[in-house]
Amino acid sequence: MSAGGFGEASPVDPSASGTVDRLVRALGRLPGIGAKSAERLAHHLIRCPAEDAIALAEAIRAARDRIHQCAICGHLTESGQEHCTICREPRRDESLVCVVEQSRDLMALEKAGTYNGRYHVLHGRLAPLQGVFEDQLNLARLEERVRAGGIREVILATNPTLEGDATARLVADRLGSLGVTITRLARGLASGGSLEFANKEMLADALQGRQRY
Numbered sequence: 001m002s003a004g005g006f007g008e009a010s011p012v013d014p015s016a017s018g019t020v021d022r023l024v025r026a027l028g029r030l031p032g033i034g035a036k037s038a039e040r041l042a043h044h045l046i047r048c049p050a051e052d053a054i055a056l057a058e059a060i061r062a063a064r065d066r067i068h069q070c071a072i073c074g075h076l077t078e079s080g081q082e083h084c085t086i087c088r089e090p091r092r093d094e095s096l097v098c099v100v101e102q103s104r105d106l107m108a109l110e111k112a113g114t115y116n117g118r119y120h121v122l123h124g125r126l127a128p129l130q131g132v133f134e135d136q137l138n139l140a141r142l143e144e145r146v147r148a149g150g151i152r153e154v155i156l157a158t159n160p161t162l163e164g165d166a167t168a169r170l171v172a173d174r175l176g177s178l179g180v181t182i183t184r185l186a187r188g189l190a191s192g193g194s195l196e197f198a199n200k201e202m203l204a205d206a207l208q209g210r211q212r213y
C-alpha cells in the first residue's frame with residue numbers, strides 16, 4: 001500500500017510530448033509499422049500541410065463509418081449498399097464461389113483479372129493458438145449459400161500455410177455432404193506465402209491449375 005506520491009515517478013513529461021507519443025503509439029499499432037517508422041510517420045504528419053493530415057484523419061473516419069460487410073459474401077461494401085460491387089455484378093458466374101481468408105485476398109485475385117465467379121470472405125483463418133476458432137469465421141453464411149442451390153463449385157483459396165490449409169480442410173468438411181464440387185488453388189503459390197503478396201501471374205496460374213480437393 002502506498003501513501004501516495006512518495007518515490008513515484010513524476011507525472012510531468014519534461015518534453016511536453018504526450019500528444020506526439022500518443023500519435024506514435026497509435027501508428028505503431030498498425031501492422032507492419034515498427035517503432036522507427038511510427039516515429040517517422042508521426043513527425044511527418046506533424047510537419048506536413050495541416051490539410052493533408054486532416055484529410056488522412058477524415059479518410060480513416062469515413063472508412064470506419066461507411067464501410068461494412070456485404071450481406072452475401074462478407075466483402076467490404078459502402079453504407080447504403082447491402083451487397084458489394086461483385087455480388088451486384090450480373091455478368092459474374094454465380095455458380096462458382098471462391099473462398100478467401102480476407103478481403104485483401106479477394107482484391108489480389110481480382111487484380112489477376114482471370115476469375116469471373118463470386119467470392120466468400122471468411123474474415124480470418126483457423127488459428128486456435130491465436131484464439132481464432134471455427135465459430136468466428138464467416139462459415140455459416142457460406143453453408144447457407146451452398147444449401148440454397150445454384151453453386152456448382154467452391155474454390156478453396158485460403159493461403160498455402162498450415163493455418164490456411166487447416167481452414168481449407170474445415171470448409172471442405174462443412175460443405176462435403178452438400179453435393180458441391182470442392183477445388184483447392186494449385187500450388188503455383190509459394191508454400192508458406194500469402195495471396196496478398198503474390199504477383200498476377202502466380203495467382204492466375206494457381207486459379208487455372210486448381211485441383212479437386
Ligand code: ZN
Pocket residue numbers: 070071072073074075083084085086087088
Ligand atoms: Zn458480396
